[in-house]
Amino acid sequence: MDELIHEFATEIADADGHLYTARAMGRRRAGRTVWEGWLEFAPVGGRGIVRRSQVETTQPSREALAYWATGIESVYLEGALERAIASRSDRRTRST
Numbered sequence: 001m002d003e004l005i006h007e008f009a010t011e012i013a014d015a016d017g018h019l020y021t022a023r024a025m026g027r028r029r030a031g032r033t034v035w036e037g038w039l040e041f042a043p044v045g046g047r048g049i050v051r052r053s054q055v056e057t058t059q060p061s062r063e064a065l066a067y068w069a070t071g072i073e074s075v076y077l078e079g080a081l082e083r084a085i086a087s088r089s090d091r092r093t094r095s096t
Helices: 062-070 074-087
Strands: 003-007 019-028 035-043 048-052 057-059 090-094
Touching: 003 062, 019 062, 019 074, 035 062, 035 074, 048 074, 057 062
Parallel strands: none
Antiparallel strands: 003 019, 019 035, 035 048, 035 057, 048 090
């Protein structure tokens, strides 16, 4: 089951200037104690596609995954958003 690990306070803009909120997500790998983490980017205003990165890290515990997430800086989020858009790894479509 996917879990919210951390929500970032800074909004991230894509190359076209669209703003996204970012959050770190994670889950325990099936049959293992290893956790994997990725980033999700939701459009500000709630309309559009939530972009999802590929797995960005694996960590030995949920606590280690949370520690990883709290160290992520804006420049890393910008690159992850670019990778998520380029890979078209979308989680879901949201609209209001």
